[in-house]
Amino acid sequence: DTAVSQTPKYLVTQMGNDKSIKCEQNLGHDTMYWYKQDSKKFLKIMFSYNNKELIINETVPNRFSPKSPDKAHLNLHINSLELGDSAVYFCASTNRVSGNTIYFGEGSWLTVV
């Protein structure tokens, strides 16, 4: 079973559309993240939720809205998509007792045309 799974893996959409990426972890972790990786490979943290509560919001445009229905799920909704939103979005999770060990999903490749 995949520990951190995210869907869709690939998404091509037009500018101005609204899209969502879903993430689920079956590790029993209490903290989940969204990271954005651009073409330069830089992994930038976007959001973090701990037990369904938002604890990190890293100056991300408010077109990006995370939602955590429960601590095993963290979805990312993006409104009014722009060309610059094209990137790979990684969901990840961790737990207080696992220190810095983060478990990542396989990524969602978003292309805005």
Add this chain to the structure above:
Amino acid sequence: LAKTTQPISMDSYEGQEVNITCSHNNIATNDYITWYQQFPSQGPRFIIQGYKTKVTNEVASLFIPADRKSSTLSLPRVSLSDTAVYYCLGGGYNQGGKLIFGQGTELSVKP
């Protein structure tokens, strides 16, 4: 927050030992140092973690000096399949859960 700095790229040949050093000058006293590996089209995956001195597992060794301001990931006898981006992670759960990745080191292993 512990900001990390590491070389952007490194080249090596099969069978060589590769050492990648990361500096984390302001790492918190109770934070661990963690390294991740990322292959193309995949998410980063955990390689090794340490607090101080030396840690070794089946994949790599991690050397951390007493001042903990840097760490060195050592990959013994690399193969072509070790070509990947390696990230050093500073910060930790104790810093409000903000786990910050550096820019990564792109390792290219040649035959």
